[in-house]
Structure formats: structure tokens, C-alpha cells
Amino acid sequence: MPGKRRPKLAVWKFASCDGCQLSLLDCEDELLDVAGALDIAYFPEATRSVQPGPYDLSLVEGSITTPHDAERIHQIRRDSRQLISIGACATAGGIQALRNFKDVREFTRIVYASPQYIETLRRSTPIAEHVRVDFELRGCPIAKHQLIEVISAFLNGRKPNVPTYSVCQECKRQGVVCVMVAHGTPCLGPVTQAGCGALCPSYHRGCYACFGPKETPNIPALSQWRRERLGASDLEILRSLRTFNAAAAEFERESIRHEHQNHPG
Amino acid sequence: MSTRIIQVDTIARVEGEGALRIQISDGKLEDVKLRIFEPPRFFEAFLRGRDFTEAPDITARICGICPVAYLMGAVHAMEMICGAVIPRPIRDLRRLIYCGEWIESHILHMAMLHAPDFLGYPDAIAMAKDHPDVVKKALRVKKLGNDIMVLLGGREIHPINVRVGGFYKVPTKEQLRRLKPDLQWGLEAAMEMVRFASQLNFQDFEQDYEFVCLRHPDEYPFNEGMMVSNKGIEVPISAYDTVLVEEHVPHSTALHSRIRGRGACHVGPLARYTMNHEKLTPLAKTSAREAGLAEICCNPFKSIIVRGVEVVFAFEEALRLIDEYEPPDRPFIPVTPRAGTGYGCTEAPRGICYHRYTIDDAGAIQDAKIVSPTAVNQSTIEKDLWHFIEPNMDLPDDRLQWECEQAIRNYDPCISCSAHFLKLEVVRQ
Numbered sequence: 257m258p259g260k261r262r263p264k265l266a267v268w269k270f271a272s273c274d275g276c277q278l279s280l281l282d283c284e285d286e287l288l289d290v291a292g293a294l295d296i297a298y299f300p301e302a303t304r305s306v307q308p309g310p311y312d313l314s315l316v317e318g319s320i321t322t323p324h325d326a327e328r329i330h331q332i333r334r335d336s337r338q339l340i341s342i343g344a345c346a347t348a349g350g351i352q353a354l355r356n357f358k359d360v361r362e363f364t365r366i367v368y369a370s371p372q373y374i375e376t377l378r379r380s381t382p383i384a385e386h387v388r389v390d391f392e393l394r395g396c397p398i399a400k401h402q403l404i405e406v407i408s409a410f411l412n413g414r415k416p417n418v419p420t421y422s423v424c425q426e427c428k429r430q431g432v433v434c435v436m437v438a439h440g441t442p443c444l445g446p447v448t449q450a451g452c453g454a455l456c457p458s459y460h461r462g463c464y465a466c467f468g469p470k471e472t473p474n475i476p477a478l479s480q481w482r483r484e485r486l487g488a489s490d491l492e493i494l495r496s497l498r499t500f501n502a503a504a505a506e507f508e509r510e511s512i513r514h515e516h517q518n519h520p521g
Numbered sequence: 522m523s524t525r526i527i528q529v530d531t532i533a534r535v536e537g538e539g540a541l542r543i544q545i546s547d548g549k550l551e552d553v554k555l556r557i558f559e560p561p562r563f564f565e566a567f568l569r570g571r572d573f574t575e576a577p578d579i580t581a582r583i584c585g586i587c588p589v590a591y592l593m594g595a596v597h598a599m600e601m602i603c604g605a606v607i608p609r610p611i612r613d614l615r616r617l618i619y620c621g622e623w624i625e626s627h628i629l630h631m632a633m634l635h636a637p638d639f640l641g642y643p644d645a646i647a648m649a650k651d652h653p654d655v656v657k658k659a660l661r662v663k664k665l666g667n668d669i670m671v672l673l674g675g676r677e678i679h680p681i682n683v684r685v686g687g688f689y690k691v692p693t694k695e696q697l698r699r700l701k702p703d704l705q706w707g708l709e710a711a712m713e714m715v716r717f718a719s720q721l722n723f724q725d726f727e728q729d730y731e732f733v734c735l736r737h738p739d740e741y742p743f744n745e746g747m748m749v750s751n752k753g754i755e756v757p758i759s760a761y762d763t764v765l766v767e768e769h770v771p772h773s774t775a776l777h778s779r780i781r782g783r784g785a786c787h788v789g790p791l792a793r794y795t796m797n798h799e800k801l802t803p804l805a806k807t808s809a810r811e812a813g814l815a816e817i818c819c820n821p822f823k824s825i826i827v828r829g830v831e832v833v834f835a836f837e838e839a840l841r842l843i844d845e846y847e848p849p850d851r852p853f854i855p856v857t858p859r860a861g862t863g864y865g866c867t868e869a870p871r872g873i874c875y876h877r878y879t880i881d882d883a884g885a886i887q888d889a890k891i892v893s894p895t896a897v898n899q900s901t902i903e904k905d906l907w908h909f910i911e912p913n914m915d916l917p918d919d920r921l922q923w924e925c926e927q928a929i930r931n932y933d934p935c936i937s938c939s940a941h942f943l944k945l946e947v948v949r950q
Contacts, residue, residue, distance in 0.1 A: 499579070
């Protein structure tokens with residue numbers, strides 16, 4: 257970066273709930289410092305001023321669900337030195353990827369009286385399926401401390417320290433009693449990437465996989481355990497994998513297996 | 522013929538994506554269209570077949586700004602279907618988490634999205650250079666709202682602790698008591714923010730609205746009450762569909778709502794304030810009076826003051842709830858599914874948010890309908906723009922555009938919610 261020019265930040269939105277970009281505005285203690293370190297060049301949720309690209313860092317929220325968006329993301333990639341996708345929608349297709357398993361035309365008819373006005377793609381897809389992505393930050397929503405870590409790593413030209421191990425490790429480190437072993441509560445923690453701080457188990461609830469699959473998860477083993485020890489049905493296992501990261505490869509593969517067992521033939 | 526087209530492709534400082542197109546021909550306003558191009562996400566479709574206990578967490582993902590509204594709408598509808606009776610402490614904790622969401626969402630809008638318009642800044646960061654104390658104080662107040670959400674919900678966005686029947690885990694008295702000194706400070710700071718907002722310059726823009734909101738006999742509404750209007754509606758929420766109808770228009774992925782036989786209605790802080798003024802807490806009333814608000818407020822630009830008054834209310838209410846809190850025997854009551862249809866209608870920061878579900882005996886969702894407050898306000902926003910542009914047509918395009926954006930931001934539109942829902946374009950001919 258030449259001289260003392262502050263890096264230009266852009267925040268983009270595709271199909272999403274706005275929660276992940278709101279995470280930046282929710283960094284109440286850090287926001288003014290972030291605004292001091294970066295030049296907020298494009299962030300419509302926060303400012304009406306717009307600076308043209310190129311941008312040093314683009315944060316991209318949301319999944320690709322329309323033909324127009326599938327084009328738009330390429331222009332954003334061309335305008336961005338580094339592109340980081342943020343949140344379950346941008347990294348796995350989000351909850352709206354539940355359409356991938358059904359007929360989207362049927363979905364349109366259920367919600368809209370005049371389906372002909374609606375332009376939508378058959379599948380909701382993550383950003384990385386369309387363009388090269390420099391880093392994927394997981395979560396539904398992302399964790400604020402990880403967002404600050406990723407921005408800070410970018411500012412300092414280093415790799416972000418975002419672990420890919422499971423939620424179980426966070427539970428153990430915090431001394432949270434295992435909800436599955438101790439209470440028989442179904443929990444996706446063993447196959448889910450850490451980042452939330454073992455939030456659900458610390459509230460006596462099973463993890464529901466907001467952060468998507470951990471690195472090399474053994475999901476069939478967890479399913480078998482749930483079936484044999486907790487009496488879970490295929491439908492229950494199927495539903496638990498079909499949420500905010502339903503189209504993440506490992507979750508998708510396992511859920512399809514249970515779909516076939518639930519509806520044989 | 523001379524044509525002016527003012528087009529805003531992406532309306533800034535709103536949640537989600539929309540556009541505005543204004544066409545003026547020979548000095549006459551021809552057309553105003555608020556276009557919502559937020560891509561559809563089909564919640565009502567993929568809820569079919571899901572378990573009734575999954576609806577709160579799934580529908581929360583409609584909106585990262587007001588997830589509590591969706592959590593609450595869903596749990597109340599499911600509990601209505603199943604005949605669950607919720608104990609007082611759980612009911613109170615639900616009001617408390619809603620206080621957190623109102624504080625967080627209202628302050629975000631007042632200080633970061635709306636105030637910059639009045640003071641001529643593109644955003645709060647630029648505003649902070651000249652008004653550092655206002656912005657820093659607002660951020661601290663906002664954080665207190667989030668602190669409530671974090672304690673009761675586990676996190677600010679998409680809280681994990683709400684379930685059909687109650688909560689997964691309830692706080693201790695001591696945990697809540699520890700919030701009190703900060704909330705006391707927040708109450709004072711919120712009153713200052715109302716004073717700050719009341720000193721802004723307001724356009725003279727009183728409109729004849731039909732205000733629709735909840736009204737409860739004993740309290741300023743969050744989760745319960747009759748659906749009422751200042752023009753004669755007074756029905757239980759189960760009659761929502763007989764009062765408000767939705768239609769699909771070509772320029773929007775958000776369905777437009779209309780009062781059957783009458784037209785547009787206005788939901789949100791102005792509606793709640795006007796219809797429930799007498800139920801406000803003492804300091805909220807004092808704040809409103811000192812800010813020069815009458816008991817009825819029909820000027821949408823003054824919504825920034827009314828949001829402030831509601832923040833004062835939310836702090837007072839939170840403090841009261843904390844003082845009276847006795848933990849329930851258990852964090853939730855068991856809820857057994859039975860076939861039927863149920864309704865949830867709660868006061869999201871932006872206005873009533875409606876849920877209707879039908880489930881079968883096994884608890885599987887057969888049908889779902891969800892209407893966000895911004896979807897309901899869309900027609901009213903367009904109507905406001907018609908009334909606002911006509912006397913202001915002589916303004917240059919850039920000025921007119923900014924003021925139209927402000928007229929839209931009066932509603933704190935949450936477009937992510939509404940798509941099932943903004944870009945500005947003014948055409949001058």
C-alpha cells in the first residue's frame with residue numbers, strides 16, 4: 257500500500273438477512289477504530305456515500321440466487337484485491353439453499369400470487385462456487401471477534417487465526433458439561449466448526465451447526481450414535497442437517513443419505 | 522415534453538436492498554415506485570414439513586436486525602395451537618429480551634441511519650467527527666440493548682436461547698441485577714438522546730394515517746394485545762387476515778399489504794405511540810412532553826423522537842422487569858403438538874410482525890404465512906413520497922433525492938425482512 261493511504265473497504269450483500277454485516281455495526285467498542293483504520297468506501301447499510309473501486313478488501317454477505325447476482329459477483333471480484341465471504345449464506349448457500357433439495361417453481365407458487373414476476377435460480381449457492389474467495393468466515397451469524405480478527409489479519413498481511421476444529425473443543429476448554437453424554441440431548445457439536453464459543457451447550461441446548469461442518473467431520477458416525485443411543489429417527493437426523501448450512505458438502509451428502517432411508521425408493 | 526427521472530439504485534442506510542424511481546413530466550409528478558429487489562428466499566415454502574419447534578430459529582433468519590420479533594411471533598403462534606399457558610416469569614423474560622431488541626434496533630436507526638440525514642452527513646462515521654459525544658454515547662446505549670440480548674439470548678444476532686414453551690436456560694436474579702447500574706445510565710442517556718432528537722429541524726409533514734398496532738389493557742405492547750387502529754379496527758390477532766390483505770405487484774418481491782376496502786396503513790413507533798400513549802412509563806411520558814410531542818404524532822420525520830421515547834420506555838420497563846423477577850421453577854414448559862392453526866403478532870421495532878401456522882398432530886408444519894412490518898408499510902411509504910415530492914419538485918435532483926431517501930428512512934425499512942421487499946430513480950420529463 258503506497259504511503260499512508262488507508263485500505264478501502266467495501267461491504268456487499270446478496271441473498272441474506274443482513275445479520276452478518278450488522279455484526280460490524282454491532283462492534284460498538286471497535287467500530288470507530290475500524291473506521292479509522294479503513295476507508296469505508298462502499299457499505300450501503302451504513303453510508304450513502306459511494307466511492308468507486310477498486311477496493312482493497314471486500315466483505316461479501318449472502319448467497320447467489322438470481323441470474324443478475326450471478327453476474328454481479330464477477331464484477332465485485334474484479335474490483336476487489338481481497339474478497340472474504342462472511343456468514344453461512346455466503347459460505348454455504350444459507351437457509352435459502354433448502355430450495356436446492358426441492359422444486360423452486362413450486363416454492364415460488366407457494367409464496368407469490370404471480371410467480372411470473374419472480375426471477376430466481378434453481379439453487380442457492382455460496383460465493384466460492386462463482387469466484388475465487390480469499391477467505392471464508394463461517395457462522396449464522398458470524399462471530400464478532402472472528403470478524404475483527406479477520407479484518408485485523410488483513411490489515412497486517414497475515415493469515416487469520418480462525419480454528420477449524422469442532423465445537424466439542426470449545427466445550428471442553430470452557431468446562432461445559434457434554435449435553436449429549438450427560439443429558440441425551442442431540443448435539444451437532446462433534447461435527448460442527450468452532451467459533452461460537454460453545455454457545456448452545458452452555459445454555460443447556462444441543463449445537464445446531466450455525467458454523468457448518470468442521471474440518472474432516474465424521475457425520476455418519478454421529479448419526480449412528482444418535483440413532484442407537486438416542487433413538488433418533490432418519491427424519492430427525494435429516495432435519496437437523498437441513499438448516500443454515502444445508503448445502504455445505506458434508507452436510508448435504510449425509511442428509512441425502514437419510515432422505516433415501518426416510519423415503520426408500 | 523421535459524422529463525426528469527430521479528433514480529436511486531441502492532437506497533443506503535436501510536437494511537436490505539431496494540430502489541426508488543420517480544418520474545416527473547412537464548412539472549407534474551407522474552409516478553413513484555419503491556422497488557424491492559431483495560431476492561426471494563421462500564421461507565413460507567420451506568417451513569412446510571418442518572417440526573413446529575423449528576419455526577422460531579428458522580424464521581429468525583428472515584432478519585438479522587429484529588430476530589426477536591420472529592422468535593416471538595413463532596413461539597406465540599405455536600403455543601396458541603397447542604394450548605400452552607406460559608408462566609409469568611417466562612412471559613416477563615420475553616418482554617425483557619424484546620426491550621433489548623428495541624433499544625439496539627432503535628438506537629442503530631436513530632443515531633447511525635436517521636440522524637445523519639437531519640445534520641447533512643452521509644453516515645454516522647462522518648457525523649462522529651463533528652459530534653463525537655453523540656455517536657459514542659449512542660454506541661454505548663446500543664450496546665446495552667445488545668447486553669440484554671446476549672444475557673437472555675446467548676448472542677445479539679439470532680439468539681439461541683428462545684424455544685417454544687420458554688427458554689433453554691433462564692438467568693439468575695443476580696445475573697439480571699448486575700445489569701441494573703448500566704441500565705440506569707442508559708435510561709438517563711436515552712432521555713438525553715430524546716432531547717437531542719427534539720432539537721433537529723423537522724419538515725412540516727403531518728399525514729392522515731390509519732395507524733395499526735397492538736393494544737393491551739395493562740401495558741405498552743410487545744407480544745400480546747388486540748390489533749387496533751385509529752379508524753375503528755379492534756380485532757383479535759386471529760382476525761388479521763380478515764383485516765389486512767396482501768397483493769403481489771410487479772415492481773417488488775415484497776407483497777404489498779392493504780386494509781381491506783380502505784388502502785394503506787402505517788405500522789411502527791408512530792402507530793404504537795399514538796394508540797398507546799397512556800401506557801408509556803412515567804419518564805417516557807416526561808421525555809415525550811419535554812420533546813414537544815403531542816399525544817398523537819402524524820409526522821413521520823418525527824419518528825426519530827418517538828423511537829427515542831420508546832427507548833426510554835424500554836429501559837424503564839427492563840428495570841421494572843428485573844426488579845420484579847423471580848426465576849420460574851423450570852426454564853420452559855413442555856408443549857405437546859396437536860393439529861390446528863395458530864397466530865402470533867408482536868411489535869417488532871418497525872411495527873407488527875405477523876405469523877400464522879397450521880400444524881398436524883405430529884407437529885409438522887402444513888402451512889405458514891409471515892408478514893413483516895416493512896412489507897405492510899411499503900404502500901404508505903410510496904404514498905408519503907407522492908405527498909412529499911409534489912411541494913418539493915423545484916429542488917435540484919440531488920437534493921430531492923436525498924430528501925426522498927430521508928422520507929423512506931423515516932420508516933427504518935427493513936428490506937431483508939420484506940422480500941417476500943429498495944434502488945431511487947427520479948424521471949423528469
